[in-house]
Amino acid sequence: IPLAIEIAAAQARVLPVEAIAAGLGQRFAWLNRQAGATVPRQRTLHTLIDWSYELLSVPERALLRRLAVFAGGWTLEAAEAVSASGEPCAGLLITLVDHSLVVFGADAERQRYGMHETIRQFAQEYLRGSDQEAITRERHARYYAQLISRTAENRTGQTLPERLRTIQADHDNVRAAFEWLLIHDRDQALVLVADLGTKLNFWELGGFFQEGRRWLERALEATAGSVLHQRGQALLAATDLSSAICDFAYGLQCAEQAQQIFQQLGDQRGEIDAQLRYYNLADLAGELTDARGQLERVLDRAAQIAFTAGMAKAKQLLATIIVDTTNHYEAAITYGLSSVALWRETQNPFELAGALNNLGTALLENHEYGVASEAFAECRAIYQALGYQRGVALAIHNLGCTAHEIGEYANARALLAESLHMRHQLGLRRGYAYSFESLALVNEAEARYEQAIQLWAAAETLRSHIGAPLEMAARHQGMASLARLRAQLGEIGFALAWSKGGHMTTEQAIAVALS
Structure with a gap:
């Protein structure tokens, strides 16, 4: 590594920094040109790492090659998932750390391993085209698909922020897994994006609106014509993200398709979810007529099947519609209070914050400024805990509107x-x-x-x-x-x-x- 730094620094005499930075994409080929006439062990950066590699045992080399499949680090569990069957992974990792080929504990929780990008490129050269490459990439993709599924199901009872941090730490690995699945297992790719988009609200909460939209579009196109529950869920996620990026036409189309799928599957709850999302988006686009009547009918249907989340969402939207279209603020407040209570019951912080915001808006319009501020402040606190910057901005905006109203x-x-x-x-x-x-x-x-x-x-x-x-x-x-x-x-x-x-x-x- 010191030699590599010296070589790169020497280039600064004759090349602009931008050219040096561009050359680092292929570190070995670029840096090797100026290694000079040194002893073989020090002739090139590639040779230096190759020398360390040759000191490893056969199992250690095999693990290093497999670890090159990771992007942005990995956990011990992930390393074991891509390792050869029965391989003592923990002991091999210790050796790789001792040889400075792998680093451990750079993250705040000291749970993750990593690899310098230059060493990773070296290991990728050995992995690429080898008989290990296909199975390693498949194991990597399958592991992260399972990780997303486990995180979405949340059998361990983690909070939503904890689960989101788990995914964020492996965002680059999940990206790589999705690309593999989209080619080799389209249905599993659809499951992955459905879990990320609806059960975890990963892209919405993380602000990855455009990326999420692209993933969903690709997965939906790859599974066109299928009637799967996961396809309906993916369409709902696409509807939500379309709202964030103001592509109302596409979002409405997705909501309609989701409703059709859930009808074919006989999934009443899914159908109600799709209807509510359609009405919400149509309202934002100014294309909703008889909004209150339609939402009240959906509310009745949700109540008939004891669909608590559907009832909460319908009442939340009714509060918004009434504020936006009438001056019947007491009715809006009644719906808003009931929605907040139902979302507290379901222990869904993301939806609870949205309901608090809608309740606060109704209270603000009714000139109840103190309790409106309380609702917006709680909304902001929840969104901050979730790391949802779009929601935080909304709550702060409404606190600003309240401040304006009181002078x-x-x-x-x-x-x-x-x-x-x-x-x-x-x-x-x-x-x-x-x-x-x-x-x-x-x-x-x-x-x-x-x-x-x-x-x-x-x-x-x-x-x-x-x-x-x-x-x-x-x-x-x-x-x-x-x-x-x-x-x-x-x-x-x-x-x-x-x-x-x-x-x-x-x-x-x-x-x-x-x-």
Whole structure:
């Protein structure tokens, strides 16, 4: 390793750093060019590692080759899964650590092994094309498919954050396993993405919206025409992620397909899940008519089969729909309180946080600011514990809206700006629109009329672009604000500010919102 550093450093005299970095993709071929005339043991980096490799016993070499299949580290259990049958893996790993070919304990819990990427490439050269490669890659993929399945079933009673950390630690290994399964076992690939997407909400909670969407699309395309429960679950996961990235048309299509599959399977709970997701997405897209009536019918059906989660979700959506379309806030609060109680009963923290947010919104609209803040604060705490940054941003946003309503404009601006920063980092375009609109109200309250108009215009342009119309109640609030702003600046001043805001790029609008 010291020789490798010297060789790379010598290149800095004649090559830009970018060229050196690009060359490191093939470490051996690139670094070997400048090794010089040294003794054979030190002639090249490859030779140095090869020398250490030759000192190993046959079983130790075999294990090192197999360990090259891992990406981003592994546990003892994972190493045993890819090892030869009956091989004393723990003892062999100790030897590899002693030879500095494997490292142990770099993670916080001191449970994981790892390998320097240069050594991993060396081991991959020996694994590639060998009679061990096929079985090693299959064992690797099967192990991680089983790990995801065990984690989703949660027979050990771990909390959701603990289970998510297990997967996050092996995210790169799960990626490699999925690629293998998609070629060699498509049904198992479908099971894997269904577990990740619905039982664990892995991509949603981790902010991997686009990656999850790609995996689901590929698995669904590879299993087109099948009528499997896992396919229905994968379609539900695709619906949820489509909401996050504002692809409502695809999400609605997935929800409809899921409903058809569950109907064919006679799975009433799955069918109700699909209906609720469809109604939620259709509401966001502005395509839902008679929303309350349809949701109440689904609620009745869920109650008839004692489907607690379905009842909780239906009541949660009813609270949202009523707030968005009417001023019957007491009814929304009643549904919201019942939804929160049911989700507490099911011990589902992810759904509980969503219900708390919806309840808080109903309380806010009913001018019950203290208890609304309590609901949003608990929502934020749960999402923070889950590591769900999209949810944290939502809760902070709503705390900012509450601060605005009680006249704490500086606090409101700070909270709304924090939320917008988070949404910007995650690329949540629909969230930008909500942030622009709420900050427009703060700007109006602080007599920053031009900025307020610009933000309203930018929000309308963005919503038109992504196909996410403003809810009815919020639209009325916006129209009232715009009428007041027009009175302050006059028709010409208003038109100029509106035109400027409407022609801003998203980045320019964010800059105005945060100024």
